[in-house]
Amino acid sequence: MNTQYKLLNDPFLYLFIFFSIFPFIPILGKHISLGTEVLIWFLYALSFNLLLGYTGLPSFGHGAFYGVGSYVTALIYLRFVGNSRNIFLPLLASILVVGILSYFIGFVIRNKRGIYFALLTVAFSQVLYIIAFKWTEVTGGELGITRLFRGQFLGINLESSIRYYYFVLLIAFLGSIAIRKITLSPFGKVLQSLKQNETRVQYLGYDSAKYCCYVMTISGTFAGLCGGLYCMLYSSVFADNMHWIKSGDVVIATLLGGGMTNFYGPIVGSSIFILAREILSSVWDNWVLLYGFAFVLIILFMPTGLLGIFGKMKEKKHFEQFNNNKNR
Amino acid sequence: MNISTILILLFNGVLLGFIYSVVSIGFSLVLGIGQVINFAHGLLFAFGAHIFWYISPTIGYWPAFVITPLIVGGLGFLIEKLVITRVYGQDPLFGLLVTLGISLAGAELIRMIWGKLTKTVSTPVFAVGQVHLVNIIYPRYRVILAVISLLIILFVWWLIIRSNFGTIVKAGMTDSEMISALGHNLPVLRNRVFVMGSILAGVAGIVAAPLWGVKSEMGNDILMLAFIIALMGGLGSIKGTVIAGLVIGIISSLGVLFIPRMVEAVPFILLIVVLFYKPKGLYGELTILGEVTAREK
Secondary structure (H helix, E strand, O other), rough: OHHHHHHHHHHHHHHHHHHHHHHHOHHHOOOHHHHHHHHHHHHHHHHHHHHHHHOOOOOOHHHHHHHHHHHHHHHHHHHHHHHHHOHHHHHHHHHHHHHHHHHHHEEEEEOOOOHHHHHHHHHHHHHHHHHHHHOHHHHHHHEOOOOOOOOOOOEEEEOOHHHHHHHHHHHHHHHHHHHHHHHHHHHHHHHHHHHHHHHHHHHOOOHHHHHHHHHHHHHHHHHHHHHHHHHHOOOOEEEHHHHHHHHHHHHHHHHHOOEEEEOOOHHHHHHHHHHHHHHHHHOOOOOHHHHHHHHHHHHHOOOHHHHOOOOOOHHHHHHHOOOOOOOO | OOOHHHHHHHHHHHHHHHHHHHHHHHHHHHHHHHHOOOHHHHHHHHHHHHHHHHHHHHHHHHHHHHHHHHHHHHHHHHHHOOHHHHHHHOOHHHHHHHHHHHHHHHHHHHHHHHHOOEOOOOOOHHHOEEEOOOOOOEHHHHHHHHHHHHHHHHHHHHHHOOHHHHHHHHHHHOHHHHEEEOOOOHHHHHHHHHHHHHHHHHHHHHHHHHHHHHHOOHHHHHHHHHHHHHHHHOOHHHHHHHHHHHHHHHHHHHHHOOOOOHHHHHHHHHOOOOOOOOOOOOOOOOOOOOOOOOOOO
């Protein structure tokens, strides 16, 4: 298979083209910040899917990494950046700090599986949430941190929202391609086999705990970067994003699109999730009602998600159905 | 910080502990028999409080006290029949997500019907006034609420430990296939336990309504606590659940004196500790939902 053929069959190419011309599409293009949010979520959900869809680790505390990423970016921005308004250092700091944090949490819970893993991630994220919510001197508590005006990224001016959109587009695609590389690498294959049969992977000589710790670090780091990008998008940070209910949103978005069976599922899911949220909430105040019911129906009747319906999956041999992992 | 402040906080903590225990016992039983992590439990709690707030002014305190749990039980029956029966025997994450969806939708339904504002339940006439306990003055209503919750806990304890029904439920927790082989109708049993859990959540909602105010988010707040307490106490152990409930209640109440800001984080830290060092809980014989770690198998 030659390179050209590969490129033309790559969904990322079409996604990239679509998102590149997005600002120029007549009606949708008006909502640049919405588009930016979709891009951020796209990377966030893909990184989350490394845990849920690939390794089979149900993390319910991913919002904590996202939130800590936002706070670190905001705090570094306020303390160290000053008049240059360069967001390079804050974003770098968010990657480093969240990387260390997620490595630490991943290390602590590397041996836990299934529902125990989910509970521990909830517990850690709630502790972080309460710290963010109550430590008013540093995090601003309930009021959050506002007035974070982005200026430039190493000399590239990002003040206008369209420039920031393309900046996020670039980061989101580089990040997504990196995540895809990871899933296709030998490391990614080990992760997928961990989901199917951990005991056998251990007999093959892999240290499964180490792999879980590493995937947690990778996934958390990307989430931290997304949090940083998000806080620079809306110039503010609030603790709400760290609550476990909000962490449920990314789980929902991932499952909605079919992250359990398809690499591109989270992209579909998070786009639909963000758009539905914006459209429904502008039409009807109580849109969460529909959202909750839709979620129940999706879980009950199409556990493989939207992309799962279409059946033909690129890497379906490596996945099992969502509810079929009792032998783990 | 004098002794009477501490005593008042201690009594508040005990009352809180009783409420937590009532909620957690229902949660724990459903988790034990159905292997379903019921995130809709907090919703049923919130529904109990709202329905009670809504109907008690018209039909009086005690009739509302009887009718509300029945309505919540009926709601639990519907949820179980329509949704949760479909997830029995599947991955626990499945049940968790489905019930999370139900609780999101239900909380929104509460906001739709009864509005977003926090509502207060006034003290009924017979409970106005104070009681002298040791050397402090304590509201009579709170004492009554504590006694009611204690009676409920004792009744459930009797039901599970001493009655025939309870024996079957406990057997069902250990080996559900075996009890169906012995001729007991497992779907009906699960349904009854779920309805019982819903009724308990509804009652706890009634008891908590005058203390915390009635709002749609009250379910989310107590859900995680119920989860923590059920885990700490040990699955299916009433004694363990009550002890864990009292511990969490007293810590959250007295903790305000020592760490006023971080008191809400304490239950989660306890959860981490329990999951690491005592995954079976204080008095539990079973770990929830099978294996704990990758290696212990």
